Amino acid sequence: MKKQTEIMTNFLGAVHQEYLELCDRLDRGKGEYGHQNYIKDATWAQWIGARSTLEELLREHCEYGDNGRLVLPNLQAGGDSNTGYGNTGNRNTGNRNTGDSNTGNRNTGNRNTGYGNTGDSNTGNRNTGYGNATNNCAGFFCIEEPKVVCFDVQTDLTKSEFMEKFPIYWNLSIALLSDKPLNFDAFQDLPGITPEKLTALHAKFVEGRKK
Secondary structure: HHHHHHHHEEEEEHHHHHHHHHHHHHHHHOOOOOOEEEOOHHHHHHHHHHEEEEEEEEEEEEOOOOOOOOOOOOOOOOOOOOOOOOOOOOOOOOOOOOOOOOOOOOOOOOOOOOOOOOOOOOOOOOOEEEEOOOOOOEOOOOOOOOEEEOOEEEOOOOHHHHHHHHHHHHHHHHHEEEEEEOOOOHHOOOOOOHHHHHHHHHHHHHHHOOO
């Protein structure tokens, strides 16, 4: 039961983090944005739809805060010597950590000062590696944020740039959760994609659900 609670806590934390990032993007409006001068209507609609989907997932477990955003409550908190809230690890000064000795929030690793890290000893955010001072890094001791690889092809885009340029990524990530055959034409703009790669990727998801 404890392990199931921890898995659910980690899942809700990851979904909530993605939800907050979408809220931040939408709050910035369609004007000057990152590497482009404006946000296209299609991209904007994708983000609104994605936020609505995440809200549906979170609403059962969250309440709306004063800023109108869903707030993730303390979920089966435990651990010792925490000064933050919702921690299941120990010695955390941040919030909702399942690892130990974190000063940031929503970390499943240890000794992180950023947020959303599953690795250890990172000062940036959403790192799965160790000792990184950047964001979204699966490596070790990196300072520069790595570029996104899509279908095993280098895009030369950061995570945020990729998500802005190819909002269809969200639709594919949802479509992969179904056993129904995927329509290649709907996702053909993604870098590196081919009909063969899409079929092989989907097959791995389908097979994984059978285990």
